[in-house]
Amino acid sequence: MVKPMTDTGRRRAGLRTRPGPSLADVAARAGVSAQTVSRVSMGTANVRAETRARVLAAMDELGYAPNSAARALRSGSYGTIGMIAHRLSRTGESRTVEAVVEAARAEGFTVTLVDVESPSSDDVSAAATRLSHQAIDGLVIIRAETATPATLVLPPRLPVVVSDSRFVGHHPAVGADQTAGGRAAVEHLLGLGHRTVHHLAGPEDSTPAQVRAEAWRDALEAAGRPVPDLLRGDWTADSGYALGREVARDPDVTAVFCANDEMAAGLMRALHEAGRDVPGDVSVVGFDDIVLAAHLWPPLTTVSQDFAEIGRALVDLLLRQVREGTSLADVHTLVPVRLVVRASTAPPAA
Amino acid sequence: MVKPMTDTGRRRAGLRTRPGPSLADVAARAGVSAQTVSRVSMGTANVRAETRARVLAAMDELGYAPNSAARALRSGSYGTIGMIAHRLSRTGESRTVEAVVEAARAEGFTVTLVDVESPSSDDVSAAATRLSHQAIDGLVIIRAETATPATLVLPPRLPVVVSDSRFVGHHPAVGADQTAGGRAAVEHLLGLGHRTVHHLAGPEDSTPAQVRAEAWRDALEAAGRPVPDLLRGDWTADSGYALGREVARDPDVTAVFCANDEMAAGLMRALHEAGRDVPGDVSVVGFDDIVLAAHLWPPLTTVSQDFAEIGRALVDLLLRQVREGTSLADVHTLVPVRLVVRASTAPPAA
DNA sequence: CAACAGGATGTTAACGTAAACATCTGTGGG
DNA sequence: CCCACAGATGTTTACGTTAACATCCTGTTG
Numbered sequence: 001m002v003k004p005m006t007d008t009g010r011r012r013a014g015l016r017t018r019p020g021p022s023l024a025d026v027a028a029r030a031g032v033s034a035q036t037v038s039r040v041s042m043g044t045a046n047v048r049a050e051t052r053a054r055v056l057a058a059m060d061e062l063g064y065a066p067n068s069a070a071r072a073l074r075s076g077s078y079g080t081i082g083m084i085a086h087r088l089s090r091t092g093e094s095r096t097v098e099a100v101v102e103a104a105r106a107e108g109f110t111v112t113l114v115d116v117e118s119p120s121s122d123d124v125s126a127a128a129t130r131l132s133h134q135a136i137d138g139l140v141i142i143r144a145e146t147a148t149p150a151t152l153v154l155p156p157r158l159p160v161v162v163s164d165s166r167f168v169g170h171h172p173a174v175g176a177d178q179t180a181g182g183r184a185a186v187e188h189l190l191g192l193g194h195r196t197v198h199h200l201a202g203p204e205d206s207t208p209a210q211v212r213a214e215a216w217r218d219a220l221e222a223a224g225r226p227v228p229d230l231l232r233g234d235w236t237a238d239s240g241y242a243l244g245r246e247v248a249r250d251p252d253v254t255a256v257f258c259a260n261d262e263m264a265a266g267l268m269r270a271l272h273e274a275g276r277d278v279p280g281d282v283s284v285v286g287f288d289d290i291v292l293a294a295h296l297w298p299p300l301t302t303v304s305q306d307f308a309e310i311g312r313a314l315v316d317l318l319l320r321q322v323r324e325g326t327s328l329a330d331v332h333t334l335v336p337v338r339l340v341v342r343a344s345t346a347p348p349a350a
Numbered sequence: 351m352v353k354p355m356t357d358t359g360r361r362r363a364g365l366r367t368r369p370g371p372s373l374a375d376v377a378a379r380a381g382v383s384a385q386t387v388s389r390v391s392m393g394t395a396n397v398r399a400e401t402r403a404r405v406l407a408a409m410d411e412l413g414y415a416p417n418s419a420a421r422a423l424r425s426g427s428y429g430t431i432g433m434i435a436h437r438l439s440r441t442g443e444s445r446t447v448e449a450v451v452e453a454a455r456a457e458g459f460t461v462t463l464v465d466v467e468s469p470s471s472d473d474v475s476a477a478a479t480r481l482s483h484q485a486i487d488g489l490v491i492i493r494a495e496t497a498t499p500a501t502l503v504l505p506p507r508l509p510v511v512v513s514d515s516r517f518v519g520h521h522p523a524v525g526a527d528q529t530a531g532g533r534a535a536v537e538h539l540l541g542l543g544h545r546t547v548h549h550l551a552g553p554e555d556s557t558p559a560q561v562r563a564e565a566w567r568d569a570l571e572a573a574g575r576p577v578p579d580l581l582r583g584d585w586t587a588d589s590g591y592a593l594g595r596e597v598a599r600d601p602d603v604t605a606v607f608c609a610n611d612e613m614a615a616g617l618m619r620a621l622h623e624a625g626r627d628v629p630g631d632v633s634v635v636g637f638d639d640i641v642l643a644a645h646l647w648p649p650l651t652t653v654s655q656d657f658a659e660i661g662r663a664l665v666d667l668l669l670r671q672v673r674e675g676t677s678l679a680d681v682h683t684l685v686p687v688r689l690v691v692r693a694s695t696a697p698p699a700a
Numbered sequence: 701c702a703a704c705a706g707g708a709t710g711t712t713a714a715c716g717t718a719a720a721c722a723t724c725t726g727t728g729g730g
Numbered sequence: 731c732c733c734a735c736a737g738a739t740g741t742t743t744a745c746g747t748t749a750a751c752a753t754c755c756t757g758t759t760g
Contacts, residue, residue: 070716420746
């Protein structure tokens with residue numbers, strides 16, 4: 001019986017594969033066995049220098065690239081992390097994505113990205129299932145805002161981390177210390193002499209928005225100050241602008257803590273248009289420290305989150321699970337935040 | 351000879367695989383052949399409804415998830431696009447990434463992301479090689495700014511698109527019509543009555559920066575206006591601020607076209623600080639239409655790029671190559687831009 | 701009633717790789 | 731001088747899947 005050839009020409013036509021040369025092709029050209037080529041390809045075992053050179057030359061001539069599917073099938077590891085995000089061009093999201101990609105690269109992993117229409121359990125669950133059909137070793141979920149631990153269904157046996165503290169106890173989580181950030185913002189404004197602080201909040205169904213609002217309320221109550229009605233925004237500068245027009249009409253408002261920088265920008269624009277001075281008439285604090293925060297007018301006092309650290313922590317927590325085969329469901333990493341004081345806050349007018 | 355078992359227990363220990371049940375396990379449980387399970391899994395061929403139900407039940411009980419490595423090895427397609435980007439939390443980058451992910455999803459593809467330290471040929475080439483070792487069907491390169499067609503080495507046989515018009519003729523490219531955008535910005539300012547327009551440019555080694563600067567120069571020359579010295583920034587708001595302090599001292603400057611919105615924000619801040627009114631004393635135009643552009647003070651007139659369309663075009667061009675096995679090296683898709691006039695531009699003071 | 705069509709299902713083989721084991725080569729010590 | 735040993739290399743096999751082909755069954759039709 002003829003031994004089946006493995007040369008490049010004989011590939012089946014129907015496959016829309018990209019039919020590069022295989023180990024066997026390189027082996028034939030270099031006059032060695034496929035296993036030796038594999039060893040050179042992985043850079044592992046003992047191969048004579050001259051043999052290695054011959055194999056490398058053959059690889060080069062044939063334009064050999066290892067077939068990752070076969071390699072993964074054989075080795076059981078893909079070198080890839082899956083990541084689910086929602087509206088990933090937003091500041092926090094894109095910076096977290098960047099940080100995770102960066103941290104993953106440092107560990108030799110690449111990142112496969114999926115964005116979901118909505119941060120609901122259904123959409124996130126579906127995305128997770130879809131990703132688990134791809135080649136991934138683990139899964140990072142960025143801010144599954146409206147999903148809950150009870151309704152979020154994840155593929156079995158797949159290591160997961162979530163950047164949402166609500167999932168503590170269900171999945172390992174990493175998050176910025178939003179509570180400390182909110183408290184710091186409020187205390188900074190009270191420390192300047194403001195009687196109380198208003199809050200421009202994010203959407204009701206968002207966990208970070210809830211946490212920041214709670215921190216605001218707690219800090220006011222702890223200081224024995226009156227707690228004004230909360231202003232409900234939706235993260236966008238537009239909503240900040242709309243609510244800012246109301247704020248501008250209310251002379252009682254001297255200090256506003258905004259749940260993110262974009263709403264703060266909208267708010268400040270509304271104040272400018274109404275002829276109210278920032279920080280002369282109204283002090284404004286944001287949250288996120290977006291790139292432009294320092295160059296808004298006036299430069300915005302805000303709470304800075306260390307996205308790089310969050311990314312590293314997410315990847316670290318995930319890869320520990322991937323490598324050890326364990327689950328770290330009860331681990332919760334809290335990354336500190338930092339209040340950056342700029343020119344948008346000042347003592348209230350006498 | 352005993353037929354080798356394929357049950358879940360007998361897996362080798364050394365492999366850090368995630369040893370889910372296989373087709374064979376499901377088949378055994380459902381009392382059918384592996385092939386039938388495969389058919390159900392793919393949803394393709396004719397399977398009796400009752401059999402299908404039994405197989406689905408077995409899958410469910412065992413928590414079966416298809417092994418994508420094996421599937422890809424067999425079928426030759428991964429359902430994944432590779433993407434290389436630089437500093438991907440920047441506005442243009444993150445919005446392009448989002449658009450590509452979105453467009454890819456619509457085609458049933460996921461996206462594997464790699465960011466590079468620098469947009470140089472070396473780094474991009476290395477990233478491409480690294481990605482080609484991963485499971486990808488094609489490659490999208492976002493703004494390989496300092497790389498050149500001559501020095502950029504890509505894996506053979508891998509379909510590629512580049513969002514950089516310099517690569518036309520070498521690789522299929524998609525880009526916004528930056529020239530038209532720059533021209534529109536300058537003509538808008540001249541149309542308001544300004545004698546000439548200054549330009550705050552991006553870094554020298556960036557193609558988009560070059561193209562925008564060229565468009566600025568051409569538009570001025572076409573109108574027979576003097577061409578002032580170009581102000582060289584680096585995309586950051588900080589550089590815009592630094593150059594803005596000089597601009598603020600020069601009463602001849604009445605109109606500035608900035609190569610991106612962030613530099614425009616820095617510039618406007620410097621003008622505010624110097625007591626120069628925008629647009630009363632100086633008109634400012636940006637480029638990109640970032641989310642905050644409408645809420646800067648004053649709201650920024652800028653050139654809006656259709657990132658969603660760019661993403662769609664990139665994915666379309668790439669998948670056509672993946673599916674047809676052809677290269678479309680000479681295709682160049684130019685996506686139109688749109689000038690958005692807001693409050694940062696006005697006729698010059700009398 | 702027999703042959704047949706056509707759908708449902710099973711069997712075989714191969715995708716490219718890497719682990720495990722087998723074999724070969726040269727070297728040094730007894 | 732021979733054998734033990736170690737390093738280099740080859741051979742075999744299995745990873746989980748799907749294409750191709752083979753087979754089986756059911757109902758229909760001449």
